Amino acid sequence: MRISKGKRGFKPTPETIFQSLTLAHDGRSFQGNFDMNRFTLLGNLGSDAAIHSKTNANGEDYEFAMLNLAVTTPEGQGKTRTDWFSIAVFQPHLVDLMKKYGTKGKKLLVEGEMVRSTEGEGEDRRDITKFRIGYGGIIQLLSPSNNASSSEA
Numbered sequence: 053m054r055i056s057k058g059k060r061g062f063k064p065t066p067e068t069i070f071q072s073l074t075l076a077h078d079g080r081s082f083q084g085n086f087d088m089n090r091f092t093l094l095g096n097l098g099s100d101a102a103i104h105s106k107t108n109a110n111g112e113d114y115e116f117a118m119l120n121l122a123v124t125t126p127e128g129q130g131k132t133r134t135d136w137f138s139i140a141v142f143q144p145h146l147v148d149l150m151k152k153y154g155t156k157g158k159k160l161l162v163e164g165e166m167v168r169s170t171e172g173e174g175e176d177r178r179d180i181t182k183f184r185i186g187y188g189g190i191i192q193l194l195s196p197s198n199n200a201s202s203s204e205a
Contacts, residue, residue, distance in 0.1 A: 095123035101154025
């Protein structure tokens, strides 16, 4: 990336901002113009992973896992706040990982994408953000467990 020097130091030019971006992630590189839609959360499972089965539009059965992740955030003066996130896992080998090791209290680091949608109309209208882990998503098991390390898509 080319950087031009401004009056107060180095500043990226508009040209460099909109040029191709290379993102190195776990040994893989992606090149091209794109927006980044990623979330990363570190927390504990509040309940065992719930495994569900559905049929897609092609009549094929698939499984997905629903995770309830508790994320604790410091608020100063020794106080903390716990936020809860519901996360859908669609990557088949990560669903298998959650079947085997997705138990209540397990510490996880998860990465995935967010999907925004709107429900209702008028005064009942509300925006919804859904968290999902599909292809390219990551779940790392951080709690000690037998024969489990980490898994990535």
